[in-house]
Amino acid sequence: MRPRSDKTALGLAWVENGKLKVKNPGPGGAPAKIIPSDGVEVFVEGVKITGETEVTESSNVIIRPVEQPPHVSFKFQITPDDLEAYVMLEVIDGVRYKVKDTEPSHRLELDVESEPIPACVDPQEIIQGAEKAGIRFGLDTQACHKVSVEKPSKPVLIASGVPATPGQDGKLEFAVPLEKVVELPLDEIQVDFRSSVKIPDVKAGQTIAVKTPPKPGLPGKGVSGKAIPPKKPRDPRLRAGKGVELKQEGDFVLAVATTSGWPRYNEASGIVEVDEVYYHRGDVDLSSGNLKTSGSIEVAGNVFEGMRVESEGNQTISGTVTDAELIAWGNITVRGNVFKSRISAGKDVKWLHRWNDLLANVEESLVRIMEIKALDRRLAEEAQNAAGNAAVADIKISDSEVLFDYFRQLIVSLSALYKEDLSQLPNDIIQRILGTREKIAGPRGDVYQRAQSIEGDINYVRAWIEYEFSKGESDVIVPYVQSSTIEASRDIVVTGQGALYSNLSAGRAVKVVGSPGIVRGGEVSAAELIHVNQAGSQGSAATVLRVSEKGKIIAGTIYPNTTLILGRLKARTENLLESVEIRIVDERLVISSRSGVVEMDG
Template identity: 30%
Template sequence: MSVKYYKGDSLEKCINQAVEELKISKDELKYTVVEKKGFFKKTYVISVEASDEETVKTEETNTLGENDGSVWVNNGKIFVKNAAHNGRPPVVIPSEGMILMVNGEEVKRQMEVKGNDDIECIIDKTQAKRYLNVKITDDKIEAYVDVEYKPETLYKLKDVEKRNKLLLEKEVLEENYPDKFTEEEIKQELSNLGVKYGIIQENISKAVEGTKGALLIAKGVEKIDDTDDEIKYLFKSSAVKTNDDSLNDRVDYKNMNSIDSVEKGAIIAEHIPGETGQDGIDVYGNKIPKIQGKRKPLKTGKGCIPKGENAVMSLVNGKPSTRNGVLSVNEVHEVTGDVDIKNGNVKFVGDVNITGDVQEGMVVEAGNNVTISKNINGAKVRADGNVYIKGNIIASNVTAGGADVIVQRRIKDLSLLKETLKNIELALNEIKDHKLLGTEKQDGEIIKLLIDSKFRTILRTCIQIINDYSYDESNGQSNGIVNFIKQKLIGLGPLSIKHVSEFDVLLQKIDEKLDSLNKEAIIPVVVEIAYSQDSTVSSSGDVIITGNGEYVSNISAYNSIQFTDERAIARGGTLTAGNQIRCKTVGSSAGVTTVLQVEKTGNIWASTVYQNTRLIVGTREFVVDMPCRELHAYLDKEGDLAVDKFNL
């Protein structure tokens, strides 16, 4: 390598000088700015490393002095003429891709030569090669082939006229390409890789000649998934009541009642069938299953009928609703004013709207939603749907969800009885294993002692189960569970148990009943009230308290209980929910006992909590002993009750 310098009044001019002299492009030029000076007029100097080949090309080697030696190439052979007195000796320089031998020794840089030197130039040749590559996409739908041929290239020395310094150069003598792949060879390669479906014969023929890049050689069939059926409701609603759990978090409970009424004969819903897709096939011939679409048949209840194959028509003037996928239209019964002894009780199959109060001793029952604009005092309200009470509830009983509330209670009680029986059996076996009561006690005697001491709550559960079985008796169903409870678990009944294995019969009946109850559709509904005092409120879904809160009331919800007003207070009584309870202020500085209870997977949140508040999560209990804030109660991973809080 040699270094050359270029000078100019701008960097661009220096670069242009270099590329013009070296006969290379600007992209090929590698330079370094070695000097830049001047205040009013700048001067740049760059250095460029030039190879011997480039140096030789730029020198005026074609001008030979009279005494200079010379070297040239003719018909691929090197000839040398020695220098005369004081003349420059001839020089040869090998280029890349050749081996220059002078008198049996390899020359890697330039070398002076003489006429009697043994000069041999061995030029590399490239081997003929051919490439066949097949690539399959990640989804296995397409296969591509890349075919390339590289020839064997033979070279000879390029003829050059006489000069003092000679850079040996090569030129192509001939090129010999390898045999082309046959179509059969390409097909065999595909077969070796397992590609057998969607092979494109036309492109195989093209690939034989070389592809100059990837060429599609096989293409499978992409799967097309089914689309889901759609039910399009043709009435305005801020939130259609649904049994789809995935929507529960998005429902605006405060506005669930804002559903437009429809007229008789109106089309209230359309069924839009999903499109049927097709399975795919990959290039290996394997089936790619499509995703099956969800089918949503139109189901009609009271107040509407199918219209053709894909529509529903209202038979009455009323409010539409969906429960468990069944579309109904409920007639609306309007009560202008109060429900009192003068107007009588209200029992209606559809919605009931009451503009006044529900007074003491009165009963309101609805097959769907109930809306009461004012207060309830000493009355009963029962609805299969939602209940909205804009005023206060005083000494009253409110139930939303109808039979679903009873079903939920029965599931809870039977599950509790099942768990208690298993715990009694475990305790009994431990007593017998360690002979804590000697060896003469019968199983029934031990069970009686356990019920009277450690498992006394089983009696309350049994009584509730017996009371609820009146619903089965009214339907003519057998009451084997009740018979066992009465004969084996209440009073002196346990003494008749000879062996604890008799529990197995009851546990089997409980499992059968739980399976039956769990299959009954439980529709989540909402009770929305402003304030409750000395009342009982139950919901198969949620209870939302929008006003001042509750005082000494029993409130239960299958899902959640939520207080929305920052000033709301829960003081006294018992609040029970399956999933969560969210309160603002609980209890009072005087220590009024308030119970907040959720299932073992549930959570309790409260902004401010006073002493004497009982927190129950599953079977774990914690009593708050001093005022605190930002409380969160839950079971941790080990099943222990965790209570996160800050003291006031």
């Protein structure tokens, strides 16, 4: 295109094939003007112009299209747990500009057209960038290639670590309840709610709790290449307090009661203990239910109608006992009065006498055999010292028929033990008794050795029998008793007013020595001693005092119509007696009092 010739024409400028063309103006005309635009830089005489500028054919004009290169950047983010790494791309395509051809114009505003320059993402740059960012494990190269192609605008997961394998928490499981529980039988139409409440209780040798130890987990590995430690598993605390010992059985730890009583656990300290005394802070009534424990028990209040308190240890009742029942293997102490109730202290050990007799037969045979063994050894030593004395040297008791007679007696005695019902005995005692069978019948050892091998087992059983017998020596101590029955394996002591219309029976002694210490109505019996301040009454209430043939009765005052029984001898008082002592002397009943001495055939 060429502009027309006109002397008075204005200067013109145009773009042709991307280059600026300029025509000078005619005489008196104004030069052409050019205006730069975005995307292009214009320099006139070496100076970059930013606004409208006149140009002529002689002007040195340079038009330089702007080119913006593509932009690619990466940011990497590792999660706080070091298990994941993400890449975030910032991708901006580039732009290349080109000046458009235009028609001649006195005032030429440059116009441009743009052409994009696509940004290219190199996956190797992502991989190298990840390594520089500290990602050294679990990098997914396929994910990196996919990112380079798709160029997502959101974060993309490119690396994953291996999480730590969690361990197993330790467990503490209790084999017995630690709180009161209510047991209601579903198969019974009528339920005795008094017996439905069970207090925490454990017997010696019983397992209270079982601890399963924690199992450690396995470490993982983070995307940074560092190990990820597993969370430390919970390890419940378990410590032995009083009345408890810890036993290791395989992987498990057992808390075993060494005494009977009330099991308790303190979660803060981890201490398991057995208190020999269960403390009941209140009355024993329908709200509490009957109380039963393998240890001892202390009741802060009263024991009301129809209720029962049982324990294998001692009992202490701070209040009164009314129309109730107290049963204990140990001692029973009631600080209040007792009305219309039954009290029994001491374990029934009559069944033990059978075992005691059977064991005594075994022990006797063992003693005989060991005596022969000792004699045999002594004679052998004498024979060795008396060299040349053939008569002494030939003596050997172990060949005698006497030894084998005693051994046969031992076998018979043991057989009698084996024939008894062992199920009522503790497991350790059963094992000891049955263990003697294999030892005594074993093929090895002579008679002495086999007999000696069971001595330890027999001694163990003897110790257990003596311990059980000791439980049968219990006392009852009360201040006042009325219309009640009291039994004690050892002593009954009435410390206050006395016993009215009650039956008292003691294995050793009954002592009613309080103030005034009256026994009126009912029967008092003891094996060795009855000691009362007053017996009977002026109203001639029928009162019976009974002791064994070897026992005696001591009384401050005995009223008429009081029956006195010592063994098979019996007498009834007709007059008031004071300062009385009664016993059997030479098979005659001797009554000593302030009035004198009376002997009777009974």
